[in-house]
Amino acid sequence: KQEVTQIPAALSVPEGENLVLNCSFTDSAIYNLQWFRQDPGKGLTSLLLIQSSQREQTSGRLNASLDKSSGRSTLYIAASQPGDSATYLCAVAPFNNAGNMLTFGGGTRLMVKP
Amino acid sequence: GAGVSQSPSNKVTEKGKDVELRCDPISGHTALYWYRQSLGQGLEFLIYFQGNSAPDKSGLPSDRFSAERTGGSVSTLTIQRTQQEDSAVYLCASSLEGFYNEQFFGPGTRLTVL
Numbered sequence A: 001k002q003e004v005t006q007i008p009a010a011l012s013v014p015e016g017e018n019l020v021l022n023c024s025f026t027d028s029a030i031y032n033l034q035w036f037r038q039d040p041g042k043g044l045t046s047l048l049l050i051q052s053s054q055r056e057q058t059s060g061r062l063n064a065s066l067d068k069s070s071g072r073s074t075l076y077i078a079a080s081q082p083g084d085s086a087t088y089l090c091a092v093a094p095f096n097n098a099g100n101m102l103t104f105g106g107g108t109r110l111m112v113k114p
Numbered sequence B: 001g002a003g004v005s006q007s008p009s010n011k012v013t014e015k016g017k018d019v020e021l022r023c024d025p026i027s028g029h030t031a032l033y034w035y036r037q038s039l040g041q042g043l044e045f046l047i048y049f050q051g052n053s054a055p056d057k058s059g060l061p062s063d064r065f066s067a068e069r070t071g072g073s074v075s076t077l078t079i080q081r082t083q084q085e086d087s088a089v090y091l092c093a094s095s096l097e098g099f100y101n102e103q104f105f106g107p108g109t110r111l112t113v114l
Helices: none
Strands: A004-007 A010-014 A019-025 A030-038 A044-051 A056-059 A062-067 A072-077 A086-094 A108-113 B005-007 B010-013 B019-024 B031-038 B042-050 B065-069 B075-079 B088-095 B109-113
Touching: A004 A086, A010 A019, A019 A030, A019 A086, A019 A108, A030 A062, A030 A072, A044 A056, A044 A062, A044 A072, A072 A086, B005 B088, B010 B019, B019 B088, B019 B109, B031 B075, B042 B065, B042 B075, B075 B088
Parallel strands: A010 A108, B010 B109
Antiparallel strands: A004 A019, A019 A072, A030 A044, A030 A086, A056 A062, A062 A072, A086 A108, B005 B019, B019 B075, B031 B042, B031 B088, B065 B075, B088 B109
């Protein structure tokens, strides 16, 4: 059974810092990995999707990397801003013919202080 | 260009009552997923619909839970004889057909069972 772990569970940084969020998964047989952002009381906003054949994806100040063989992904946020404060979730889709249902990590709760 | 919508946004019910939660996926998305987010369990998969195929119900926690998707579009998640442990945020997501496609989430329905 796939298990996804995110470290740290919570992180507080001053504005302007570069930071890295970590995600690890136990089964490397995945189709893709998605990073999401969730604001309090809201749904999930997709940030980046990395296919299993890719090593990284970039969007603005965000860069996500994937090392499938070691079961790890990182989300790098450059020049953090107070508006980046949210919970960040990573999720993996299994490599099977049954569907693309995601297994989620527990999330990292990020606070960026002005 | 509407995203995934869900209704109601909040539902408070008494233990033992039945509830129905609705999801309207993005137009043209053939895949639809239901997930549940609760404090103790994090975010977990419930059920998956793909086109006209039989749904994957492997994530449903008990036979009190059921879902249907009419006309390949709108989906309804029904919980019968609700229990307090059913209290959670129920999230719906949709995607284009295919295993590599990004899932887009709705805002969720917060269910509270008293």
